[in-house]
Amino acid sequence: MGKAIVISGTPGVGKTLVATRLASRLGLSYLNLSDLVVRESLYVGVDEVRGSLIIDEERLVSRLTELLSGSESDVIVDSHYGEVIPDEFVKTVFVLRLNPAVLYERLASRGWGKEKVRENVEAEILGICTYNALNEHPETKVCEVDVTNKEVDEVVEEIVNVLNNVKECEVWVDWLSNEALKDFITELLNTS
Ligand SMILES: Nc1ncnc2c1ncn2[C@@H]1O[C@H](COP(=O)(O)OP(=O)(O)OP(=O)(O)O)[C@@H](O)[C@H]1O
Ligand SMILES: [Mg+2]
Structure with a gap:
């Protein structure tokens, strides 16, 4: 069985807060893919428009294969592109979902440009992270958690309950x- 417990979701939904708290609660190690990519230069360039790194997927996957096959215990992986991890190394993918109107405010308050906010909020509306996870893993491994109006500890509790088979995935x-x-989505789509 795979070692990676992946915490996925659109930027800003709370992955890092939840994943670090979950790792300390379960006494497991924590791995943030974006940090790994920067630390080990696992990218091929910079997307100037988005202001993000273009990851070197081949090298990232081989590094992850090395890290996950060498690990004795489970690893909490924090990433919005967790689908790069080969299925055989994945135990469960938790996709954190956040009400898009709340996400909009959260991303705008980061000082992000209108287009970047819109692109990410649209990804949340469509459920892109869930879609990507389902493309790579069987549905039994993909669990959504609605984090809207929940404390971080509540979200962690829900995840622990799914891992312990107390709650359904x-x-x-x-x-x-x-x-x-409806009004929020209509307005968002009309203000391109
Ligand atoms: N459950 C929560 N309740 C209230 N606020 C939250 C919650 N989770 C996260 N936040 C807020 O959202 C912000 C973003 O959280 P976090 O950095 O964990 O998101 P992320 O998904 O890791 O983002 P990124 O993809 O950009 O790394 C936090 O600084 C915090 O203010
Ligand atoms: Mg984060």
Whole structure:
């Protein structure tokens, strides 16, 4: 069985807060893929438009293979592109989902440009991280957690309950069908 417990989700949903707290709660090591990419120069260039690094997927995967096959215990992996980890090394992927209207405010308050905020909020509305995870892993390994209005410890508790088979692992979040978000989504899509 795979060693990686992946905490995925759109930028800003709370992955790092949740993943670090989960790692200390379970006494497991914590691995942030973006930090690893920077630390070991596992990128091929810079996306000037997005202001982000273009990862060298081949080298990242071989490094992850090395790290995960050499690990005695499970590893909490924090990344919004956790789908790069080969399925055989993955135990479970938790995709944190956050109400897009809340995410919008959170990303705007980071001082990000309108386009960057919009692109990421749209990714959350569509559930891109869930989509990517389901493309690489069986549905039994992909679990969504709605973190909206929850304390970090509450989210950690939910994840622990799924890992202990106390709570069911499900893919269920659908912002597009949420009546309360209709006006927000319509306005977002009309202000390109
Ligand atoms: N459960 C929560 N309740 C309230 N605020 C939260 C919660 N989780 C995260 N936040 C807020 O959101 C911010 C972003 O959290 P965090 O850095 O963990 O997100 P992230 O998903 O790791 O982002 P990135 O993808 O950019 O690394 C935090 O600084 C905190 O202010
Ligand atoms: Mg983070």
